[in-house]
Structure formats: structure tokens, C-alpha cells
Amino acid sequence: VGSADESFxxxxxxxxxxxxxxxxxxxxxxxxxxxAVQDAFTAAYRDWxxxxxxxxxxxxxxxMRAVMNKLHSQARRRxxxxxxxxxxxxRHVETLLHVEEAALASEAIRAIRNLSPRQRVIAVMHWVxxxxxxxIASALGISDSAARTHLNRARTTLVKELGEQAPGLGLxxxxx
Amino acid sequence: MxxxxxxxxxxxxxxxxxxxxxxxxxxxxxxxxxxxxxxAGVQVAYRELERAASFDxxxxxADIRRRTQITGVKPKLGRLELALVTAVLIVMPIGGAAIVxxxxxxxxxxxxxxxxxAPSPSMSARVTEPGxxxxxxxxxxxxxxxxxEIASGHPGSPAFTDPRLDAATVSSIPFGTxxxxxxxxxxxxxxxxxxxxxxxxxxxxxxxxAPANTFANGNPAGAAGAAxxxxxxxxxxxx
Numbered sequence: 001v002g003s004a005d006e007s008f009x010x011x012x013x014x015x016x017x018x019x020x021x022x023x024x025x026x027x028x029x030x031x032x033x034x035x036a037v038q039d040a041f042t043a044a045y046r047d048w049x050x051x052x053x054x055x056x057x058x059x060x061x062x063x064m065r066a067v068m069n070k071l072h073s074q075a076r077r078r079x080x081x082x083x084x085x086x087x088x089x090x091r092h093v094e095t096l097l098h099v100e101e102a103a104l105a106s107e108a109i110r111a112i113r114n115l116s117p118r119q120r121v122i123a124v125m126h127w128v129x130x131x132x133x134x135x136i137a138s139a140l141g142i143s144d145s146a147a148r149t150h151l152n153r154a155r156t157t158l159v160k161e162l163g164e165q166a167p168g169l170g171l172x173x174x175x176x
Numbered sequence: 177m178x179x180x181x182x183x184x185x186x187x188x189x190x191x192x193x194x195x196x197x198x199x200x201x202x203x204x205x206x207x208x209x210x211x212x213x214x215x216a217g218v219q220v221a222y223r224e225l226e227r228a229a230s231f232d233x234x235x236x237x238a239d240i241r242r243r244t245q246i247t248g249v250k251p252k253l254g255r256l257e258l259a260l261v262t263a264v265l266i267v268m269p270i271g272g273a274a275i276v277x278x279x280x281x282x283x284x285x286x287x288x289x290x291x292x293x294a295p296s297p298s299m300s301a302r303v304t305e306p307g308x309x310x311x312x313x314x315x316x317x318x319x320x321x322x323x324x325e326i327a328s329g330h331p332g333s334p335a336f337t338d339p340r341l342d343a344a345t346v347s348s349i350p351f352g353t354x355x356x357x358x359x360x361x362x363x364x365x366x367x368x369x370x371x372x373x374x375x376x377x378x379x380x381x382x383x384x385x386a387p388a389n390t391f392a393n394g395n396p397a398g399a400a401g402a403a404x405x406x407x408x409x410x411x412x413x414x415x
């Protein structure tokens with residue numbers, strides 16, 4: 001158990017912030033993120049004998065799936081959806097995850113706020129963390145084509161919001 | 177804002193003004209380029225958030241330790257370990273019962289051995305407690321300590337004041353009753369075919385003599401006659 005503790009601690013230090021940020025960018029209920037992340041890591045620790053056999057990506061994906069499931073069900077249960085987006089602007093996660101208020105006002109983050117939570121989590125997992133759509137769809141319990149549709153809609157919305165900002169995103173100038 | 181109102185009310189009121197002029201796809205007309213923009217936007221947002229955010233991992237680890245301490249959660253056992261623990265938990269009671277049964281059968285098969293073996297305190301407590309007379313047979317697994325005999329005659333073991341049977345029967349020891357015997361004495365006259373008598377110590381028959389062959393003599397109750405005398409009982413002095 002001692003080596004398991006050490007191995008788990010290393011994993012937690014390496015992955016907890018990444019998972020919390022992904023959750024923060026994907027869901028509108030920042031007050032629940034700490035709990036969801038901690039619950040997921042506690043579950044991973046409890047099942048560490050099995051989870052530790054995965055590689056780093058597999059472990060992170062295991063925890064991320066648990067976080068997504070919890071936050072998504074909470075979001076659905078509370079029916080907060082889009083109206084709760086404002087919470088992200090005015091409230092901090094007070095315990096573990098601390099975010100500077102000013103950063104939340106950036107163009108890119110504001111653009112993402114126009115996506116639904118499901119579109120966001122798919123976009124972040126796929127475009128930031130490189131998780132294949134098939135795995136995301138499986139984790140969310142939706143079909144591959146539904147995941148692709150969510151991603152396409154996210155792309156459309158983001159292009160509308162960020163089209164003018166393309167040079168600022170570090171991209172080459174595109175053809176109109 | 178208009179789109180949001182439409183989603184709330186559920187009634188779409190025609191195309192949005194922006195949709196009249198151009199479809200979203202018309203932003204670039206190039207899906208690959210659109211994906212580049214969207215992907216870059218999400219990555220920039222993540223990086224900005226990453227720069228602006230801090231996560232207290234020490235507090236998080238302490239929180240997980242606290243949670244697991246409170247709930248007693250420990251890493252789960254592997255399948256093999258779980259199977260072993262389950263097997264041990266199942267086998268232990270069965271094994272214990274088997275050991276007790278074997279011990280009981282062993283002592284029944286060799287009564288002399290049981291007399292040589294000092295019973296454990298718990299066993300001793302079971303067999304020496306002076307319970308009421310019983311009418312059934314004694315369980316085979318029950319141990320009988322030295323000096324204790326079980327009346328096995330039907331309707332009971334007759335008790336006499338004199339081993340020569342000159343006196344009348346004064347009492348009868350009910351079947352299955354365990355009594356302490358002090359010694360045995362011989363009836364040299366062999367009157368009535370009874371040659372060996374036990375001198376009983378247990379009240380209310382203390383001081384009386386009862387024919388030895390009406391006791392189990394180390395065998396299960398009901399086996400009167402299988403052995404005429406218990407070899408562990410010593411002969412009374414003066415004979």
C-alpha cells in the first residue's frame with residue numbers, strides 16, 4: 001500500500017490540475033468541480049490496483065470520465081445549462097482550484113462559453129487533449145455520429161465567434 | 177440573444193438576421209480552416225486558463241486521505257487476493273467443525289484415549305455440569321471425564337445399599353444420568369448374575385452400589401452390556 005500511495009500521489013500531482021481545468025472549461029458549475037475531481041480521484045485510489053496498470057493517458061482518462069459523468073449528471077439534474085454560464089464570470093472555485101478573474105474575460109474563453117457543456121467537453125477533450133471521438137462518445141454514452149455532430153456545431157459556433165481573431169490565435173491568415 | 181429566446185420559448189420565429197445574409201459555413205468556406213480556427217481557439221482558452229489557475233495539490237491529497245480515512249476506503253483487493261480471502265472465510269468455519277467432529281468421533285471410538293486426554297475447560301464444563309436426568313441418548317461427541325459413568329440400564333440402574341444384594345433395591349438411577357463412581361467392588365456370591373458394583377458418589381445415590389454392567393462404561397449411553405466394567409475405575413480398597 002505504501003508504494004501504491006506514492007504512485008497515486010505522483011499521478012495526482014501530475015494530473016489533477018489538468019483534469020480540473022478541463023472540467024472548468026467544460027462545465028458551468030465551478031462550485032461542483034472540486035468535489036467531482038476529488039470524488040473521481042478517490043474512486044481511482046480505491047481502484048488503484050487496477051487503474052495503476054493503465055498508462056498515464058489511460059489513468060487520466062479514467063478520472064476524466066468519472067468527472068465528466070458526475071458533472072454532466074449534476075448539470076442535467078440542476079437544469080442550469082446556459083443560464084449558469086454567468087457563474088463562471090463571477091464565482092471562483094474556492095477550495096482547490098483558484099482562477100484569476102481577469103483570465104475568464106478573454107476572447108477565447110468567452111467564445112467557448114457560447115457552446116453547450118457537451119460541445120465544450122467534446123471540443124476540449126478532442127482538440128486539447130487529443131482524445132479520439134470514439135472514446136469520448138463511449139464515455140458520454142452517445143453515438144460516434146452524435147459526438148461528431150456536437151464537435152461540428154462547436155466548430156461552427158467558434159468560427160463565428162473567433163473568425164475575426166484568427167491572426168491572434170497564431171494561425172496563418174486564411175482565405176475568406 | 178434572439179437564438180436564446182427561441183430556445184427558451186420553443187417557437188422559432190424565422191431565420192436569425194445573421195442567417196439571412198450568410199450561413200455559418202460561409203465564414204471561411206473551408207471546413208479544414210474552420211477546424212483550425214476552432215481548435216486554436218479552444219487551445220488558447222485552455223492555455224490562458226492554465227496560466228491563470230492554480231490547483232492546490234497538497235490540499236487535494238490531504239482531502240483524499242481524509243476521505244479515505246473517514247470512510248475506511250483502501251485500495252481494493254485484486255481478484256486473486258479476493259478469492260483467497262473468500263475461500264479462507266468459507267473454509268474456516270467448515271474446517272473448525274470438521275476438526276471438532278473428528279475429535280469427538282476419535283474419543284468415542286477409543287474411550288480409553290478420552291480418559292487419558294484432559295479435556296479443554298470448555299469441554300469439561302459441558303460434561304460435568306450436573307444437569308437433570310435425561311431420557312435420550314448422550315450425543316456421541318460428548319466427552320466423559322474419568323470417574324463419570326452414564327447409567328444405561330432400562331428402566332434405570334438399580335442401586336443397592338450392599339453389594340451382596342442382601343438389601344432390597346432402594347433406588348434407581350434414571351437412564352442417561354451421569355454419576356461419579358468412587359470405585360468398584362466385587363460380588364463374590366454372584367447373586368443375580370451381577371458380579372461387579374460401582375460405589376456411587378453422586379447424591380442422592382451416594383454410598384449406594386449399582387451394577388457396573390448397567391452403565392455405559394465408556395461407550396455411548398444405551399450401550400449397556402457392551403462392557404461390563406470401565407477399566408479406568410479402580411477397585412475399592414480392602415478387597
